[in-house]
Structure formats: structure tokens, C-alpha cells
Amino acid sequence: MKTITSRDNAQYKELKHLAGSSQARRKAGRTLLDGVHLCQTYLQLRGMPVQCIVSESALHNPEVADIVGQLEAQHAHVTGLPDALYNAVSQVEHGVGVMFLIDTPERVVTAPLSVSAVLLDNVQDPGNVGSILRSAAAAGIQQVYCSGGTAFCWSPKVLRAAMGAHFVLDIYENVDLAPLVSGSTIATLATSGYATQRLYDVDLRQPVAWLFGHEGQGVADDLLSLASHQVVIPHLGQVESLNVAACAAVCFFEQVRQNQA
Structure with a gap:
């Protein structure tokens, strides 16, 4: 697990920009999934995220620890943040302290409507x-x-x-x-x-x-x-x-x- 402790870190600044700007998310083709349920569901249905971001205190939560363990077993990218830095990125008040950075799918309409x-x-x-x-x-x-x-x-x-x-x-x-x-x-x-x-x-x-x-x-x-x-x-x-x-x-x-x- 990589740990970021500085607000001036370039990667941290990018995460904060994505969290606060719809335009930035659209331009980057990426978004953040905030919370245990969304992260668990993504792991189950879609697989590995681009990156997992976890707060220091959340590592003591059994559900978060399980998510991090699954990711590290697959050598996925996990980044730890002090609680103050994490809370400045998270859009969820009183959240658990885990989020995924994922690529948003880009789909082009290629066929007429044929199913509901x-x-x-x-x-x-x-x-x-x-x-x-x-x-x-x-x-x-x-x-x-x-x-x-x-x-x-x-x-x-x-x-x-x-x-x-x-x-x-x-x-x-x-x-x-x-x-x-x-x-x-x-x-x-x-x-x-x-x-x-x-x-x-x-x-x-x-x-x-x-x-x-x-x-x-x-x-x-x-x-x-x-x-x-x-x-x-x-x-x-x-x-x-x-x-x-x-x-x-x-x-x-x-x-x-x-x-x-």
C-alpha cells in the first residue's frame, strides 16, 4: 500500500479535482465510487478498480480490510490517506472511508432498439x-x-x-x-x-x-x-x-x- 501524506502531492490533487468537478470526471473518463457497498458491488460484478483509496482509520473496519485484502492479493493499486486528507476528497459525510477510482464506460449506439x-x-x-x-x-x-x-x-x-x-x-x-x-x-x-x-x-x-x-x-x-x-x-x-x-x-x-x- 502506498501512503500519501501531503496535500501538495500531484496524485492527491488529481483525486480531489475529480471528486469535486463533473467536468473533470467527464474529461478524464473516470469517477469515484465512495463507500463499502459500491466498492463491494464493483468488485463482484466488474473486477479490479484503477485504484483503491482508503482512510487510515478505515483499515480497522472489517469490511474495508476485506476489500483491501482482496485487492492486495491481486496486486491492485491501493493508496492510504490520513483521515483529514481522505475527508477532503470524499463527497460522503460520515462515510466509512473507502473509495474506488474507476474508468467510466464509453458506449456508442450502433443498433436500433430491440430489447426493453x-x-x-x-x-x-x-x-x-x-x-x-x-x-x-x-x-x-x-x-x-x-x-x-x-x-x-x-x-x-x-x-x-x-x-x-x-x-x-x-x-x-x-x-x-x-x-x-x-x-x-x-x-x-x-x-x-x-x-x-x-x-x-x-x-x-x-x-x-x-x-x-x-x-x-x-x-x-x-x-x-x-x-x-x-x-x-x-x-x-x-x-x-x-x-x-x-x-x-x-x-x-x-x-x-x-x-x-
């Missing part, structure tokens, strides 16, 4: 994006396509909200959704509060592409016009609409229900 997928049009809240990813993974959906205006999927807030879902999904970012929808070989369903067709009246026993939009404006009009179905989720009570993440979860698990019925 999620399309996110300008969904800007990281918590909503992470929750949608988590629900999609739980429902057995594997592909997620994000427009340029959607929150960066590999940001710390999205990663924490998704709870490891990233590692079982194929995530495409900065996608032009219009050609994807128009060229789809499967039905595309856009949610809209103005739709007349109820979600529960649509046959979801085959692959579909779910299209969800901005928290305030919803799906853009041009995409709505391209979707094969516009659906609404009926709801009771004096509220205008559902949160987009809640809406997505209802849609995904109505599809699961129909396929298991």
Missing part, C-alpha cells in the same frame, strides 16, 4: 436518475439511453442513488434520442400527463422502450410525437403528477407484473 430499454430526456436531478437506474436494474431492464441534458450518470450523487445498478446496466450518454425512437424496432412508450391511454391498458408482454422527460416540462414535444404510445398513470388525490422516478418505477413493474401474470 429506458430513454431519459433531460432528466436533470441526480437523485431521480439514480433511482430510475436502480428500478430499471431491479426490473430486469439492461439498456439506458440518456440525452445530453440528462444528469451525468457517473456523478457521485447518481452513483449513490443507484446503489450499484450501474454495474448491471449498459448506459449510453449524450444520445440523440429522436433517431433512436424513430428507428426503434419495438414499441416506444412516452409518459405524459395529457395522454388519454392508461398505462394499464397497454400490452407490455413484449419488449418496450420507456421514455421519460424533464421533471417540469416532461418529454419534449418532438419526442412525444415520435413515440408509438403516450400513456398516463391514473392517480387519485389533489396532486398534479408523480415524481419522474416514481413514475418510472410504476411503469417498469407493471411490465414485470404483466410478464409474470
Whole structure:
């Protein structure tokens, strides 16, 4: 294990820059996974990280010690930091004290939609994006396509909200959704509060592409016009609409229900 004790260390400065800047993460093609659960899940599903960063006090935690032991057995790169330096990098308040530096996958759309997928049009809240990813993974959906205006999927807030879902999904970012929808070989369903067709009246026993939009404006009009179905989720009570993440979860698990019925 290498130990860094100086704030002026070039490697430490790079870690701190990555932790605090979405632009830096995008440019480097790397991000940080903060916390035991994310690190354990990455090890299980994806393998070795580029680097493990651990705080001095966290080495006494049995779960952290197990992670470090697995990495050192594979001769992976582990860096120790004094607690004060680690806490200045970590975005998690009162965290356990372990994080992974990983490469973020870069995927290019090469084929039309043919399996169940999620399309996110300008969904800007990281918590909503992470929750949608988590629900999609739980429902057995594997592909997620994000427009340029959607929150960066590999940001710390999205990663924490998704709870490891990233590692079982194929995530495409900065996608032009219009050609994807128009060229789809499967039905595309856009949610809209103005739709007349109820979600529960649509046959979801085959692959579909779910299209969800901005928290305030919803799906853009041009995409709505391209979707094969516009659906609404009926709801009771004096509220205008559902949160987009809640809406997505209802849609995904109505599809699961129909396929298991």
C-alpha cells in the first residue's frame, strides 16, 4: 500500500479535482465510487478498480480490510490517506472511508432498439436518475439511453442513488434520442400527463422502450410525437403528477407484473 501524506502531492490533487468537478470526471473518463457497498458491488460484478483509496482509520473496519485484502492479493493499486486528507476528497459525510477510482464506460449506439430499454430526456436531478437506474436494474431492464441534458450518470450523487445498478446496466450518454425512437424496432412508450391511454391498458408482454422527460416540462414535444404510445398513470388525490422516478418505477413493474401474470 502506498501512503500519501501531503496535500501538495500531484496524485492527491488529481483525486480531489475529480471528486469535486463533473467536468473533470467527464474529461478524464473516470469517477469515484465512495463507500463499502459500491466498492463491494464493483468488485463482484466488474473486477479490479484503477485504484483503491482508503482512510487510515478505515483499515480497522472489517469490511474495508476485506476489500483491501482482496485487492492486495491481486496486486491492485491501493493508496492510504490520513483521515483529514481522505475527508477532503470524499463527497460522503460520515462515510466509512473507502473509495474506488474507476474508468467510466464509453458506449456508442450502433443498433436500433430491440430489447426493453429506458430513454431519459433531460432528466436533470441526480437523485431521480439514480433511482430510475436502480428500478430499471431491479426490473430486469439492461439498456439506458440518456440525452445530453440528462444528469451525468457517473456523478457521485447518481452513483449513490443507484446503489450499484450501474454495474448491471449498459448506459449510453449524450444520445440523440429522436433517431433512436424513430428507428426503434419495438414499441416506444412516452409518459405524459395529457395522454388519454392508461398505462394499464397497454400490452407490455413484449419488449418496450420507456421514455421519460424533464421533471417540469416532461418529454419534449418532438419526442412525444415520435413515440408509438403516450400513456398516463391514473392517480387519485389533489396532486398534479408523480415524481419522474416514481413514475418510472410504476411503469417498469407493471411490465414485470404483466410478464409474470
